[in-house]
Amino acid sequence: MTKSTAIRTRLAPLWALLAACTLAPSLEVAAQKTEAKTTIVNGAVHTDIAGNLINAHGGGFLKVGEYYYWIGENRHDDVLVSCYRSKDLVNWELRGDLLTRQSNPELAKANIERPKVIYNEATKQFVMWMHYEIRTDYSYARAAVATSSDIEKPFTYLRSFRPFDNMSRDCNLFKDDDGTAYFISSTRENRDMNVYELTADYLDVKEKVLTLWPGSQREAPAVVKRGRYYFMLTSFCTGWDPNQAKYAFATSMRGPWSALKNVGSPMSFDTQPTYILPIQGAKTTSYLYVGDRWDPSQYFNSRYIFLPLTFANDTTMVMEWASKLSVDMKSGKLSAKATTPKQLRIKSKWTGAYLAPLRTAENGANAIGNYRLDYAKEDQRWVVEPTGKDFARIRHVPSGRYLDDQAALSDKNKDDGQVWKIVKQSDGWCKLVNKKSGKALSIERSRNKSDEKLFTTAFDEKYDQHYDKQGFLLAPAYE
Ligand code: DGJ
Numbered sequence: 314m315t316k317s318t319a320i321r322t323r324l325a326p327l328w329a330l331l332a333a334c335t336l337a338p339s340l341e342v343a344a345q346k347t348e349a350k351t352t353i354v355n356g357a358v359h360t361d362i363a364g365n366l367i368n369a370h371g372g373g374f375l376k377v378g379e380y381y382y383w384i385g386e387n388r389h390d391d392v393l394v395s396c397y398r399s400k401d402l403v404n405w406e407l408r409g410d411l412l413t414r415q416s417n418p419e420l421a422k423a424n425i426e427r428p429k430v431i432y433n434e435a436t437k438q439f440v441m442w443m444h445y446e447i448r449t450d451y452s453y454a455r456a457a458v459a460t461s462s463d464i465e466k467p468f469t470y471l472r473s474f475r476p477f478d479n480m481s482r483d484c485n486l487f488k489d490d491d492g493t494a495y496f497i498s499s500t501r502e503n504r505d506m507n508v509y510e511l512t513a514d515y516l517d518v519k520e521k522v523l524t525l526w527p528g529s530q531r532e533a534p535a536v537v538k539r540g541r542y543y544f545m546l547t548s549f550c551t552g553w554d555p556n557q558a559k560y561a562f563a564t565s566m567r568g569p570w571s572a573l574k575n576v577g578s579p580m581s582f583d584t585q586p587t588y589i590l591p592i593q594g595a596k597t598t599s600y601l602y603v604g605d606r607w608d609p610s611q612y613f614n615s616r617y618i619f620l621p622l623t624f625a626n627d628t629t630m631v632m633e634w635a636s637k638l639s640v641d642m643k644s645g646k647l648s649a650k651a652t653t654p655k656q657l658r659i660k661s662k663w664t665g666a667y668l669a670p671l672r673t674a675e676n677g678a679n680a681i682g683n684y685r686l687d688y689a690k691e692d693q694r695w696v697v698e699p700t701g702k703d704f705a706r707i708r709h710v711p712s713g714r715y716l717d718d719q720a721a722l723s724d725k726n727k728d729d730g731q732v733w734k735i736v737k738q739s740d741g742w743c744k745l746v747n748k749k750s751g752k753a754l755s756i757e758r759s760r761n762k763s764d765e766k767l768f769t770t771a772f773d774e775k776y777d778q779h780y781d782k783q784g785f786l787l788a789p790a791y792e
Contacts, residue, residue, distance in 0.1 A: 350403045353619045353638040356606075356792040361397060361405045368395045370605055370615050373429035373485070374590045375439075375464070382464055384411065384430050384441070385587075388612035391415075393425040394441070396465055402592070402601070402619075402640050408465040411441070416459075417470035424448050425457070427533075427587065429486040430464065431494055433515045439464045440515040442496055444484050445473040454480035456498060458516055476509050476518040483532035485588070487566065490538070495522070495566050497534040503550045506531050508566060522567050529573065531559070536566075537589035537600060544630055545570065546602070548585045551665060553607035554686050555580040562628045577620075577632035579741045580660075582791045583688070584618045594645020600624075601640075601647070602632055608688065616688075618791075621647045634791055654789040656694045656710055658686070661756050662742055662784030667693045670709065670722060671766065679714075679721040680766040683756065694790060697735075704748060706731050718747040720754055720767040735787070736774075742784045746772050753783045 349362075359367045372385025380398040383405060387395040394412040397405040412428070414421050428443040438460045445457035455475050459468035475481055476496065484498035494511040496518060506525040509518040525531070531547035538544075542562045549556040558581040559573035584604025592599045599621065606616035619638055623631045635649035659668040666683035669692040687693060694710035706725075707716040714722035718730035725731070729749035736744040745754040752769035773783060 351639060353403055353640075355618050355620070355636055355638070356616060359405075359617050361407050363407065365407070366613060367397060367405055367617070368392070368613060369397055369617075370607075370612065371427035371587050372603070372617075373427075373588050374603070375430050375432065377432070377464055381590075382408075382430070384428055384464075386426060386428065386612075388615070393420060393423065394428045394443070394468075398465070401642055402590075409467070411461070411466075411468045412459060412470060413467075416467060419445075419457075419473060420470060422448050423457075423473075424451075426482075427484055429484070429588075431486050431488045431515065432464075433494075434492065436514050438462055438514075439468070440494075441468055442484060442486050444482055444498075454482050454500075454502075456481040456484060456496065460516070471516065476507070477521050479507055479521070481507075483534065485534045485536060487536040487538075487543075489566060493566075495536070497536060497545070499532045499534070499550075500524075503532055504528050504530055506534060506545075506547065510566075523570070525561075525568075525570055526573060531573070533586045535586045535589045535603075537591060539591075539598075539600065539624060540627060542627055544589070546576070546586045546589060546630075547573075548581065553585075553609040554665060555583045555585055555606070557581060558584075558586055558632070560630045562630075571628070574630075576630050578634070578789070579786055580788045582618060582620065582632075582634050583788075584620075589622060592640060592642070592645050592647070594641065594643055596644040597646055599640070599645050599647040606688065610687075621649050636792070652792075654791055656696055656790045658693050658788045658790055659695055659707075660686075660786040660788050662781045662786065663756050668695070668767070668785075669693045670712065677721065677766050679719075679723065681716065681720055681722065682765060682767065688790075695787075697787060700732055703736075704732050704734055707733055707745075716754075718750045718752070718769060720769050736772075738784065742781070742786050744772065744774075744783045745785055754785065756782050 361367050368387035369383045369385030375382045383397045392410045392413050396408045396411050398408050399405045424446040426444040430439050430441045441459040443457050445455040446453045455473040457473035459470045461468040479500045481498040488494045494515050496509045500507045505527045508523040510520045512519045530550045532550050533548040535546045544562050546560045557579050560576050561570045563570040584606050588603040590601040602620040602622045604618045608614040634651045636652045637650045639648050661683050669684050671680045671682040691711045696708045698706040715731045717723045732748035734746040753772040755770045
């Protein structure tokens with residue numbers, strides 16, 4: 314257990330005692346010129362200085378002169394990649410659309426993800442690498458390359474291809490101190506992570522350097538170098554849902570890389586990595602984790618989350634929650650404020666879905682089912698109210714009713730049927746064992762059957778660890 318997980322675990326019973334509930338995020342914002350901001354507010358919509366939503370998902374960052382550039386996916390149909398700039402990482406100005414559907418015939422029906430840009434000193438070109446698919450077909454699994462001599466001006470799209478014939482999906486670039494550049498991408502249907510050295514002009518792959526962690530299904534890679542060590546952060550593959558981020562370290566991009574280690578919370582504070590941005594100031598260099606909080610029903614509405622990455626020693630990365638963040642660009646220091654969420658979501662290990670009242674009454678008026686994650690859905694929100702060490706009532710937020718021994722909701726009573734023992738597992742997940750019946754909350758469904766009631770059954774400590782039908786995560790709803 315990491316230090317931060319240990320602190321959160323100890324604080325867990327306090328969730329119920331903490332501050333008032335927060336509102337669900339709003340959808341599109343009306344463009345409105347805003348006052349200059351001084352802090353990054355996580356969970357809120359990020360607007361540019363004209364008051365429009367920032368469209369730079371799966372993005373990357375690059376410092377050019379006095380500006381930081383933020384380049385990412387624009388999910389508003391016609392534009393594919395947009396570019397913003399800022400001097401303070403808080404107030405961003407839209408500078409242009411770098412790739413549109415009209416940039417090249419190959420882009421007319423393309424789905425472009427995770428564009429990243431680096432600069433080639435020799436050719437004086439900005440070079441963009443990205444993940445290329447066709448809107449209706451996710452089996453292309455190609456990398457694509459584009460260039461421009463001006464980072465703010467439309468890029469020339471060159472081509473899409475599979476590096477050395479390898480599938481290539483989630484990706485990133487890393488430019489080393491000596492100018493050698495690497496392309497990192499998920500391959501073999503996302504089972505493995507490949508590292509390629511690029512040619513001197515950065516337009517092609519020169520050599521496949523490594524295949525990392527075969528079979529471990531990592532995606533969303535982000536690399537940073539700190540001191541002697543390279544760090545690579547990745548997520549697991551769960552579509553658009555968050556999962557446990559892990560990192561590895563090495564003294565060379567060519568490896569050997571360490572084993573993967575957990576960082577942050579089990580759901581990575583409801584994000585998936587996209588970049589690690591070093592901020593070099595006069596006093597220190599800070600590291601900013603940038604993650605996407607995806608909204609797959611409206612991609613443009615996905616949030617950006619910025620968190621400080623710190624290092625407990627040369628090889629130990631630490632990521633903690635921050636509600637607000639400010640960066641002193643002169644010194645390079647980051648200051649963060651964190652509010653521990655009071656509400657949580659309850660995620661099933663077996664289905665990956667989140668507990669909420671059944672939406673179909675015929676399956677039981679008070680029964681509980683499990684549904685796909687929706688950050689805006691109040692009916693996936695719960696509060697744990699401790700009743701003693703390891704025991705708690707579990708209140709459903711919108712209805713104010715409590716989870717009981719029938720795996721249903723009932724009005725508050727004094728019965729032990731509404732009291733649950735939270736049995737923590739070593740991986741941060743838990744089992745919920747009813748105090749009255751001694752039975753555990755359980756789930757039994759095929760993955761696409763949300764409207765099936767949960768039930769309670771004999772507690773089984775050794776239930777299959779991977780596909781655990783009694784495994785649940787009490788996941789704080791980070792706002
Ligand atoms: C997660 C990836 O990281 C995203 O970039 C996107 O490819 C989705 N998977 C698609 O399900």
